[in-house]
Amino acid sequence: MNRNRNLIIGGSLVVAIALLGVGQATLEGVALSQTVRAPIFEIDPFWPKPLPNGWVYGTVIGVTVDAQDHVYIVHRGVQGAEAGADQNPPLAECCSSAPPVLEFDADGNMVRAWGGPSETEEYVWPASNHGLGVDQMGNIWIGGNGGGDSHVLKFSQQGDYLGTYGEPRNAPNSSATNHFGRVADIEFDFAANESYFADGYANKRVAIVDIDSGEIKRTWGAYGNTPDDSYQYVGERRGGTGWSADDYEEQQFRTPVHCAEPSNDGLVYVCDRPNNRVQVFQADGTYVREAYYAPETLGDGAIWDIAFSPDPEQSFIYVADGKNARIRIIDRQSMEEVSTIGTGGRYAGMFQAVHSIDTDSQGNIYATETYEGRRLHKFIYQGIGDAARHQGATWPSRN
């Protein structure tokens, strides 16, 4: 979504009522079977339309929506027998790896496909592409989390190369001012002409970049601390059961720093993925607050990506939790979890490793899966209503 810093005071009656309901229903001890007031969604199993040319998706590790509600993804393609038609000789008529960047219109038609290494070595395509954002000019920014991915690429909507931010092929260094460390995601503060890099898979910082000059204007780590690559974490993550991230208040982000999302009201929400927490900052890096979700989650962690609801107040945060196979619906003011959507599985509205998330102007959610899920899902916004604490696969009623 395009984001700006216009602070709009006041809220719609519907949202006000919803928040009252939320406050009641999220009190501890409320039975899970009880309903809550929350945004309600329904999966559209037939969106997007089937790809042309026998193309298939690989791990889908980035999604963004532009001002026209076009949806862009970046994925990593398929290899080997899954790309049977790409082999020499072909193994079968199925399948071919789709180009890395795909653009869909609101109806789910694929309208553009592009990306990949430069044939003229004009730019360095990421070793492992990861994350994308769309700026106010409609240009597409792409990060990477592979070895040597210390840069971000910018392309036009048509896929023409426009520029590189940061020098490629540098070793990670959270103090560097001329490159990044495997940028996981890119967002924008258009009013300030700034780009927010979740930096990243190797660095432990948020990096704010001037959109025009590419200069790194400021960076910060967890709690607003100076990023420190030598930090020794207090909590042992793989030492058995019972580990709970919120017992430790780790003073550095635990890589990957997986998102950094500016809100309308001048705050920045950071996905500290394996620390299972969202940290909130002012735009200058001043720490505001944090919230933990599923704090005992190990491995990949619980906080993979964030999107805001598109109402003026951005009342809700949607958190992609790939490890627990859910999208968490968070009340942005209280940071309390209101409801969840999704469940584990390979059918419509189910997830294997939900990874990236964004919303369009109508409030619909787009979510992608990495690993073996490999899809782009659309969840159609149904308004605020009585929802189950866990909405599950969000299938339509069969009546």
Next chain:
Amino acid sequence: MRLTVGRVAAALLVGLTAGCGGIEDGQVPTFEVDAFWPMPLDYPNILGPVSGLTVAPDGNVLIVTRQDGFSRANEVNVVTETGTCCSPTKAVVEYAPDGSLVREWGEPNQDYPWPNRPHAIAVDPDGNIWIGGGVATAGRGGRGGRGGRGGGAARPGPTVDSHILKFSREGQHLMTIGGVGETPSNQNANGFGGAAGFSFDAGANEVFVADGYANNRVAVLDMSTGELKRSWGAYGNAPDDADQEPYDAGAAPAQQFRTVTCAELSDDGLVYVCDRGNNRIQVFQTDGTFVSEAVLAPATLGSGSVGDIAFSPDRDQHFLYVADGMNERVAILVRSSLEFQTSFGVGGRYPGHFRQLGSVAVDADGNVYTAENGQGRRVQKFVNLGNGMITAEHQGALYPGDKR
């Protein structure tokens, strides 16, 4: 693209043609995928690779799933105590026609020798369940993401499942047929080489076993005792254990089966054999006399184009459905001529798409069910909309009409 044959008209047509034993020239069954079948399992349960599928006489749909394919790093997080989702179901899952879960059962470490890699499930005329096996490659498991490790722990024992299990409908173990841990051989009267499919001849009290992944024969057993009565190879030749050259579409037809993944008995007493790796169907009389063959997508390499077969439910079993896992589609053939008519499905992970399509089955209403092995991990339902004219050679994903 589905041409304009309405549901009601089509249903009438099916009824009429079923009665008089013919289907109008050029017409084929038309379908659309039901994206909301079966119903979701309770969180956090998920299906593993679906390696067998059948429709019971009462219309319930049974699948057998593998439990060795999960990523421990990021999929079975309940098992690894790293997250709240997910956890594998038991191996056998039975759904009612409406897609609701009826029961689940079957797993390793019970009082029966669960296959390393269960494959194929079938219901015999007495209502009992038969389950075969496959070939497990040592150390292999599901791929994770970055740094993801394979699924189940390394298991000692054979890599080829040489036995067949028989259970009651509720999952009570009744019988083990064939020795456990036998070295696969087409000459072995007491063991199989990854039994990959079953069909039953109630009148003769016989079961036809697609044998299999490591052997290359059809094995016919006494249904009650499990005793091997006869077996045959391609063209009715005696099956042999000789090493085979890689498949070559330009070579003379192989005189042995390569991978036998189905042996389906038709109502008129013919046995349709999936010679998967040779991309062909061979048809036999029940005594093993060769009748005819057809090659499907002959350029297909890899694991081959003919993975499983099901018959349409009309009196003549007029159509044959073939699960083609390499090309990720279901081919529709006329059974009598073995002529290809059209296909549906395309590669991918959305409804009506396939990833490692392995099995196909049909219910009494003509609805088609498919199962995806490997990383597909679904059983999908395609609702029969009646017969119509289809011009597309390959129809692709059968989304509902207003979504195409």
